[in-house]
Amino acid sequence: GENVEQHPSTLSVQEGDSAVIKCTYSDSASNYFPWYKQELGKRPQLIIDIRSNVGEKKDQRIAVTLNKTAKHFSLHITETQPEDSAVYFCAASLNDYKLSFGAGTTVTVRA
């Protein structure tokens, strides 16, 4: 099955700086790559997703890039704010619904 690796496992950034999380996947046939955010004690929620026919997607301060050749994709958060502190999970899917998740990145935004 699909194997997704996520780095780093923890990330501490100064408020206002950028944060970057990287994921690699094993199956070149994967075509859907969502990112979920989970605040402490809460449920995961989708923040952005990208499909394999697109190289980059932006939504306000969040962007995701995809490199199909290298089989990796990244989440970029600009101008970080305290409310960005959470665990972020990347995922990959062959069929848009059966997701394989990475292990997660705990992001802490320092005031």
Next chain:
Amino acid sequence: NAGVTQTPKFRVLKTGQSMTLLCAQDMNHEYMYWYRQDPGMGLRLIHYSVGEGTTAKGEVPDGYNVSRLKKQNFLLGLESAAPSQTSVYFCASSLWSGEQYFGPGTRLTVT
């Protein structure tokens, strides 16, 4: 709309006991999923369903059974609980592909 709800929120079982976790969604979603979340391992898919009356195995199905007798409900059963099944269990649903909506989670401890 309540979205995705899970019952119970917390449960403690002794080894060998059985229990059923109930997931309900009121969004008329076709697809439903059960995940477990363990520290440092992200979310792992246990079983999923692509429609009423259907079920399929995910990444870690051993020791669990599921049923989807009604479109809005997805039940996860543990026939003989083991300490290795101590985890947080999340149910999710999606229309077909794309964004998955998660429930609030059930924290299960097996002693």
